[in-house]
Amino acid sequence: TLTFHPVALQSQRLRRVLFAILAGGSAHTLLCWIALQLDFFRGGEALFYSLFAALWAGHILFVLFMLVGLNRRLSEPSMIMPLMVWSTTGLLVTALVVDQVRLCVMLIFFAIVQMGVLQASLRQFMALAGYCVLGYALVLGVVCVYWPEVVDVQGEWIQWGLFSAMVLAAMLVASEISTIRFQLGKRNQQLAEIVERIHDMAVKDELTGFYRRRHAMELLSKACGQSARGAYQLGVVYLDLDHFKKTNDQYGHGMGDLVLQRFADVTRRHLTNQDFAARLGGEEFMLVLPVSDPEEARNLVEG
Structure with missing residues (x-):
């Protein structure tokens, strides 16, 4: 730095x-x-x-x-x-x-x-x-x-x-x-x-642009601390993409990469500056959403 x-x-x-x-x-x-x-x-x-x-x-x-x-x-x-x-x-x-x-x-x-x-x-x-x-x-x-x-x-x-x-x-x-x-x-x-660029490579996934697992866990720990002090409520979403392995096997890893990139682009449109997303590995992801109430997080995920 x-x-x-x-x-x-x-x-x-x-x-x-x-x-x-x-x-x-x-x-x-x-x-x-x-x-x-x-x-x-x-x-x-x-x-x-x-x-x-x-x-x-x-x-x-x-x-x-x-x-x-x-x-x-x-x-x-x-x-x-x-x-x-x-x-x-x-x-x-x-x-x-x-x-x-x-x-x-x-x-x-x-x-x-x-x-x-x-x-x-x-x-x-x-x-x-x-x-x-x-x-x-x-x-x-x-x-x-x-x-x-x-x-x-x-x-x-x-x-x-x-x-x-x-x-x-x-x-x-x-x-x-x-x-x-x-x-x-x-x-x-x-x-x-x-x-x-080196910093981004160290903390961000090159394919999706989401944070890598290790850095995301550090950010999550800080967000939990702020939430515990009453700064906001915290919504944490774990998700994976259905049938992703089948897509890779049938159409190849190139198509799988395009699916991941498309998912990242769509997700990023719905995140605010306070939210962040992480790729935990493969097709597994995590969203961290500081919200005012749980319903707000639920609406964001379902939307």
């Missing part, structure tokens, strides 16, 4: 995202603080502290939303993509007001990508990469128009080209990871189907 622990997996993902936020956000803050000390941060201390207070407030808000999602046992942290967009927007805003270290600021984008490397799809990564690269180009355009005296225009665009090439390379890696994720997901699904 395969056992999955979704809460544990979510906790692991959350720890990875928290680490990426802490590492990337701290590096971003420290780098811009150094730029501020070197007088490369336009706007001064007032803009620096207000800007990073807003950025960190947003990070904390996203983390709180993810914690709420974890407590509700969501299958995936639902805020990963918005969080990456928010963090990338923060980079672009600070890239607009720093000089000399603009490329260093934008390189933190690769820490942002790490947050969703095992969760975001390739299409999401491509959209984020396009947003970052085009946003960086827009930032450079604004800086070149309004503050041309503080930038080396040619050098800045060369750096933009270098950054774009690095992002393209990262997206190729992301494409490989996405392919591997898809293949692993497909193999996991195939494995789950194989496990389910």
Whole structure:
């Protein structure tokens, strides 16, 4: 039996995202603080502290939303993509007001990508990469128009080209990871189907689809316990097919198998989700019927 622990997996993902936020956000803050000390941060201390207070407030808000999602046992942290967009927007805003270290600021984008490397799809990564690269180009355009005296225009665009090439390379890696994720997901699904098939073979009769004798007795024991506690009354029906041996002898075992399958199909139509049937051996069967009164069981069998 395969056992999955979704809460544990979510906790692991959350720890990875928290680490990426802490590492990337701290590096971003420290780098811009150094730029501020070197007088490369336009706007001064007032803009620096207000800007990073807003950025960190947003990070904390996203983390709180993810914690709420974890407590509700969501299958995936639902805020990963918005969080990456928010963090990338923060980079672009600070890239607009720093000089000399603009490329260093934008390189933190690769820490942002790490947050969703095992969760975001390739299409999401491509959209984020396009947003970052085009946003960086827009930032450079604004800086070149309004503050041309503080930038080396040619050098800045060369750096933009270098950054774009690095992002393209990262997206190729992301494409490989996405392919591997898809293949692993497909193999996991195939494995789950194989496990389910093996389980069915162990507990169900291959010909009729009814439970085998041993498993049926275990289920019957549990049903008797629940019935004894007053959950319901229990109807247990033992039956066999008349003249089945004669049918096998006269028409062959192939025809006998068809008779068993036809009987199983007809029986299954009249059973509810609470009922179950078992093949005890040969043409002998057992029906277990949780009912509200014996008359209900009698009507079901006679019908």
